[in-house]
Amino acid sequence: MTIASFHSPSRRSAIGRLASLRVQPTIVLSIAIVALMIAWSITPGLFTNHDPINGVPAHKLLAPSAENWFGTDHLGRDLYTRVVYGTSSSVSSALIAVVIGVVAGGLIGLLAGFFGGWVDIVFARMVDVLLAIPKFLLAVIVVTAIGFDTTNAAIATGVSAVGLFARVMRSEVIKTRQATFVESSFLLGGSRWHILWRHVFPNASRSVLPLAVLQFGDSILVIAGLAFLGYGDPPPASDWGLLISIGKDYLKWPWLVYAPAFVTIATVLSVNRISRWLRKTD
Known part of the structure; x- marks a missing residue:
């Protein structure tokens, strides 16, 4: 290989593309946090050996320690375990809401x-x-109409996001419909349904992915807010919003609020950071 071939334009463009894929540390951290939340939701038993429902009365309201990372609640239950097991409900509910909004x-x-x-x-x-x-x-109106339940709260959150996804998709479709390749497909005799699903939909849906990721974090907040107000599953469920609602009655033991609130905020901020990164890489 000669020096000229090594520094050819195609070689330089390939190196430039590889350099552009360099991921910032904040993105790596955000992905790691989201991956941890997903792992908590799928296999919570791998991350804790405490019972999320039954506690030890003699160990109630203990401060965070090496044994109880987030401390214990008023019934002697390990709060870290409660947060880990509550991840499944929070993440799956947000996923349901996003699917409803996107579809x-x-x-x-x-x-x-x-x-x-x-x-x-x-x-x-x-x-x-x-x-x-x-x-x-x-979301409150919908969940009041269909019943107080975490799944219903997810459905209500998804319904509240329908308008946002519809507005974004409509604008992208109008922009794509005016593209040259779409007009060419019309002139070549393509049917409207063929052009819609073969050309317009794949190109218009590119902007939906970053929005769906952003909406996932927003749905976690909305569902947590509904659970905080009592529109989710009742105790002994451990939804993040419900844990914060229970903890607010014990202000002398602030970790009961800080721990689930910190996990919620860290997850939402990480999802938002990933969404901004996806918009830039698009």
Whole structure:
């Protein structure tokens, strides 16, 4: 290999692409935190050997220590264990909410942006109504209508996100529909449904992934807020919002609030950081 071939434009562009993939330490930390939360939600028993429901009355309200990392609650239960086991409910509920928002909102935005006309008018008015109601208030209305439960809280959170995904998808579809390759496909005799699913949908949905990641973190906050207000599963459930709600009654032992709140905030900030990174790399 000659020196000239080594420094060829194609070689330099390949090196540039590899350099652009360099991940910042904050991204690595954020991914590690999210990965830990997912591991907690899937196999909580690997991270703790305490019982999340039954405690030791003699060990109640102990401060954080090597034995009890987050301390113990008013019933002598290890708070770290409660937080770990509560991750499954919090993460799975947020995932349900995101899926509902992406599927329902994405489909509405896809059809409205592609077909236009009266389809766009009808769906646009529906989206305007959803966006006119504050997101948390809409979630409270829905969960009150269908019942107090963590799954219902997830459904309510997903419904409140439909308008956001529909608006973003619609704008991306309108922009993609005007692209040259779409017009060429029309001129070549492609059917509207073929063009919709083969060309418009794959290109318009690229902006949905960062938004879905961002909405995942936001859903964790909304579901935690609903659980804090009592709209989730009742005790002895250990949803993060419920743990904070219980801890607020014991202000002399602040770790009962700080521990679940810290985990919630760290998870949401990590998800938001990953979402911003995905938008930049897109």
